[in-house]
Amino acid sequence: MNPAEWLARSAVLTPNAPALLLGTRVIADYADLARQAAAIAAGLAARGIRPGARVGVFMTNRPEYLPILYGIWFAGAVAVPVNAKLHPAELAWILENAEAEALFVSDDIAAGLAPPPCTRLIIATGSRDFAALAAHDPLPGPAPMGADDLVWLFYTSGTTGRPKGVGISAGNIIAAVLGYFTDVDAVHAKDATLYAAPMSHGAGLYNFMHVIRGARHVLPESGGFDAGEILTLAPRLGDVHLFAAPTMIRRLVAEAEVQGSNGDGIRSVIYGGGPMYLADIVHAVDVMGARFIQIYGQGESPMTITALPRDLVADRSHPDWQARLGSVGRAFSHMRVWIADAEGREVAPGQPGEILVQGPAVMPGYWRNPEAAAKALRGGWLWTGDIGVMDGAGFVTLHDRSKDVIISGGTNIYPREVEEALLTHPQVAEVAVVGRPHPDWGEEVVAFVISVAGTQPGPAVLDAHCLDRIARFKRPKDYVFLTELPKNNYGKVLKTALRAHWQQAG
Ligand code: AMP
DSSP states (O other): OOTHHHHHHHHHHOTTSEEEEETTEEEEEHHHHHHHHHHHHHHHHHTTOOTTOEEEEEOOSOTTHHHHHHHHHHTTOEEEEEOTTSOHHHHHHHHHHHTEEEEEEOHHHHTTOOOOTTOSEEEETTSHHHHHHHTSOOOSSOOOOOTTSEEEEEEOOOSSSSOOEEEEEHHHHHHHHHHIIIIIOOOOTTOEEEOOSOTTTHHHHTHHHHHHTTOEEEEOTTSSOOHHHHHHHHHHHOSEEEEEOHHHHHHHHHHHHHHTOOOTTEEEEEEOSSOOOHHHHHHHHHHHOSOEEEEEEETTEEEEEEEEOHHHHHOOOSTTHHHHHTSOOEEOTTOEEEEEOTTSOBOOTTOOEEEEEESTTSOSEETTOHHHHHHHEETTEEEEEEEEEEOTTOOEEEEEEGGGOEEETTEEEOHHHHHHHHHTSTTEEEEEEEEEEETTTEEEEEEEEEEOTTOOOOHHHHHHHHHTTSOGGGSOSEEEEOSSOOBOTTSOBOHHHHHHHHHHHO
16 A cells, blocks of 8 residues: 555545644645645656656755655655765765665755766755646546555665665555554644654654644754754644654753753654663653653664553553663564574573564565675564563563674673663763773773763763672773764764774874
8 A cells, every 4th residue: 555545545534634834834734735745746757757766855854845755655656765964975875776766855955966966857845846846737646556565765874884775665664653553652633743853764754643643744943853942842732742862852851951841742752763771761751751652663674673652661660660661662563573692593581682573564675785685684584783682571672783792801791781870970971882902802891971061070980880880891991081972863873983983093
């Protein structure tokens, strides 16, 4: 089934319901949104874009984003959303890899962009060309699509190496959407989803549930994440859902404290995409209450591996509440998650291993990259590259990406555990722990620390703090104090860049 059918259905059922808002201003109802999408689709078809063709979307979070995505799907084509902060050379690489025939660019970033050579049709929003495209007579309905047809090519954020194009099929989207309704949260017609994180990633993937319910889609006027703006908008909109990376939640909570806000108007903050440290989520719930829900997923199983629902995030009555809050929750109801050794054998509960996943959200493969697909999809499982443990009740605690595990003296040390310990120190704002080559031990533990403004925790203080909390051999042998951690465009810490730190330093 073509996901554009969901938009067509809502447009019939609730044509006058507000669909797109810029801030609090309604700019399209469901009838308008569906008409715009169907007209863009007709324009694309008139320019030779056939079902299955790839169409790039290089846009900041703009009101045109959803009409364009749905226009692409109405036409039966495959959307290739690219993070608007990528370098033009990275964009060109992705477009070429995807063999994209067309590209939509938002007008704020179109001006300086040299046309990528491989793509014949480049359309900037706000241009006459775009207006002409959107002026076509709307297609009568979405092109038919089967469950295996691709809907979205999702280029992995690539903290190392070249990104790979994850092929997300219509069936994967349906599985992710139904899983959301079953295991994450309900959505109602009166709700609003606020696009504060890039729509090329998780936030964009979360549009579908809100289209199905005929709910509001809100673009913040800032076009991105602005904690003050979110806290001001939320009470005016009411029933707000948003997807946020853990770094955004830290900023949102800090701003809520400054404003004396408890997050009024925000119903659900779905977080994931990177580690949420225990101290941070405990504090977030203290300040804003039971509004947080965690998901763990990856492009290869979009947003859908495990979930930690709101009641478990907020409940402190269970004897294991801290361990559960530090976990990423339990497998989605329709997904099987298993912790395995290098040969793919299940390990005992509580033992670390690689997280493997099976179920309808798992990608069919990488775009034109069968070698990488054969590595990731083996024995009927998706090998996530994440290391974790599962307890007897099925709660999965993520340790680290397998490549980030530190092996010192033959013993595995999981950076996440050391990071969690350091973050409980009141003078530590952010931390990233990595392994540094060592002649005797193989690797030794080093912590990169951002201290809380106005404080200077010394290594001796942090060392004593760690000794109170974790095994002696796990504590950092060195501390490097930085003013900021290197992060990619989605806010993930680039541990590769940190490891390069001392290589450069000699
Ligand atoms: P991407 O494919 O770019 O979305 O990145 C997916 C990766 O982000 C996963 O394989 C995990 O390493 C990490 N990740 C996703 N969700 C979580 C989470 N809730 N907690 C910790 N790490 C996460």
